[in-house]
Amino acid sequence: MKILLLSGADSDKRTRYGDYSLVGPRLQPYNLMQLTALLERDGHIVHLLDTEVEPQTLPETFELVGRLHPDLLGVSVYTINHAYITALLEGVRSRYPKLPVVLGGPHMTIYPAAFVERGLADYGVAGEADLVFPELVSALERGSSVHELANVTTLREGKVVTNPTRPFIDDLDALPFPAFHLLGKNLGKYWPQPMTYRRKPMTIVVTSRGCPYDCSFCPAAGIWAGRRWRAQSAEYVGNLMEWLSKDYGIREICFNENTFALDRHRVEGICNFILKKRLNILWSGNVNARHLHADLLALMHRAGCWLLSIGIETGDAGIMSSINKPLDLAQAEEKIKLVVSKGIKVRGYFIVGHQEETEASVRKTIALAKRLPLYTANFSIFVPVPGSRDFTNIYGEVAEHAIGDLSNYANLGCGSRYQPAHLSGQRVIDLQRRAMFEFFLRPSQVGRLVRSIETFEDFRRFAYMGLAGTNIVGRSLLRKVRNPTA
Incomplete structure (x- = not known):
């Protein structure tokens, strides 16, 4: 067929x-x-x-x-x-x-x-x-x-x-390697966000499925019908990385999954495979800070890990508790400093506009982001995503057609579809932009941006980001002039 x-x-x-x-x-x-x-x-x-x-x-x-x-x-x-x-x-x-x-x-x-x-x-x-x-x-x-x-x-x-659903696949090692050959000449056209890769061609891989945690904003539990986590073995992942490097010239890999470091022994096995095979490959991944330890981080760094992305979400302890995030602020700060001390950079994930968000809580988030030794950061706008507990709490168990205009989800994380109790939708957008400007326009951060430019494509994207930021600031000032009380 x-x-x-x-x-x-x-x-x-x-x-x-x-x-x-x-x-x-x-x-x-x-x-x-x-x-x-x-x-x-x-x-x-x-x-x-x-x-x-x-x-x-x-x-x-x-x-x-x-x-x-x-x-x-x-x-x-x-x-x-x-x-x-x-x-x-x-x-x-x-x-x-x-x-x-x-x-x-x-x-x-x-x-x-x-x-x-x-x-x-x-x-x-x-x-x-x-x-x-x-x-x-x-x-x-x-x-x-x-x-x-x-x-x-x-x-x-x-x-x-x-029809009823079948059980999830127990042995993910039984799956064949993905069909990279179909990407052909387009392989080099893929990249993650600026400052989150160093080499091209690069690719994402997904070597685990599910998440054992239940953060209220995340749809993982809904999509995976619970909190079970399954993963491909260290041997499978190592062979996959070697195959991508030798057959497709991949020079960098991002583990684009919820909790890459959940199984310490698996991560150690992957690192030891890379070192034994002497794979010339850099890699990064999404992790929960709770799973990180000094000796494991040292091994990861030796095996080519240069960046870890950690979901911090907020600088407000009350909101951290309300979203059921299994991380406290002191622990987050301690772990991130530990990661950096082992030679690995950190990208921090933050969300602005949680259900109980206030101006004061956003200021705490911005202050934390600036205080932490982060290499870069993402500031997304909270959106109640179908499958998450927050979505169910806000909208209930509703049919798809009852959600409203689903086209509003097209700019997920970049525009305000949901208005929290204490802030207007436009104010949430303004606070997100304020967070980005305060974080990225510091001299130290500008220096990091400049040093991360390695190709003309990097320069083009950063230049566009600067122009876009200037445009946003200009429109924000114009809106203030037209409506000083907004």
């Missing part, structure tokens, strides 16, 4: 990142690449279109579908690309009404009937698609019934039916 898989999670970067659209990351569609490898193993022909690096207008995408003439279209759906996916599917349905459409991804896990009940898709796949999607494809190829397949949502006699 000929299959077209489409990733359009950040298809409209101007909407996604606003004034910072050229600064935002471009990340490989890793999950679709993993799925592609499974489909190819079964003998299917797969085309992968990532509109992140192959910009396509919708008419161009429709033309490509017609030119490839696939037997099936698979699309990954996130809440942030809901508006784009809706327009895409409406166009596909009107032009190719007989083309079977299968949707998966996080949004379909939370709302499995989405799009199917509106007739825009034939099948929805919730949860892990690694085993379900190939089974669905095989059933369609044979002309067999798909109504009993676990995790699948279909229309039966005019009614939407969602």
Whole structure:
């Protein structure tokens, strides 16, 4: 069967990142690449279109579908690309009404009937698609019934039916390496945010799934149906890194997962593999500060780790408690100083606009960010994401159509969709910008930015960030002049 898989999670970067659209990351569609490898193993022909690096207008995408003439279209759906996916599917349905459409991804896990009940898709796949999607494809190829397949949502006699879910995959080592060969010449077009990579070509990898914690703002527990954490073995990860380095010339890897360092023995095994094989590769990852210890950090640094991203979220102890973050402020400060002392840089994640946020609590967050020895920082705006406890607390258990305008989620973390109790939406945006300006415009931070520029592409993106910042400041001042009391 000929299959077209489409990733359009950040298809409209101007909407996604606003004034910072050229600064935002471009990340490989890793999950679709993993799925592609499974489909190819079964003998299917797969085309992968990532509109992140192959910009396509919708008419161009429709033309490509017609030119490839696939037997099936698979699309990954996130809440942030809901508006784009809706327009895409409406166009596909009107032009190719007989083309079977299968949707998966996080949004379909939370709302499995989405799009199917509106007739825009034939099948929805919730949860892990690694085993379900190939089974669905095989059933369609044979002309067999798909109504009993676990995790699948279909229309039966005019009614939407969602089948029970199957257990998660226990042995993630059984999965083949992702289909990097489909990226071809586009491999070098991917990068994370400025100051979070040093070498190209680089790639993300996802070697664990789930999270044992239950932070109220995070949808992980909803997407993974609980707090179970599973991971690929150190040997699998080491072999993956060696393969990426030797076969694709990858020079840097980012472990783009919730809690990379949760299993200390696994991390030690990965580091020892890198050192034994003498892999010339740099790497970074997302970690919980609680899992970091002096001897482990020293080993990680020797094995090529140069940056760790740590979710701090807030500088206010009361808000830290209310979001159920398993970290206290004193511990965060102690651990971050420990990381830096071992030669590893730290990116701090912060959120502005929590449900109980106030001007005073934001000032505490800004002060903490400036006090910590951070290499760089992210200041996102709080958005209640489907699948998170905060979303349920605010909106309740509602159907997708009851949420409202989902296009508002397109600028997730960069605009204010939700208004907390003590601040207006515009004030939250202003405070986020204030946090960024106060953090990044310090002379020491400007120096770090300048020293991190290694290529013309780096220079172009930083220059654009500066112009965007100047534009934002100008518009903020103009708004103050027009409305001094705002």
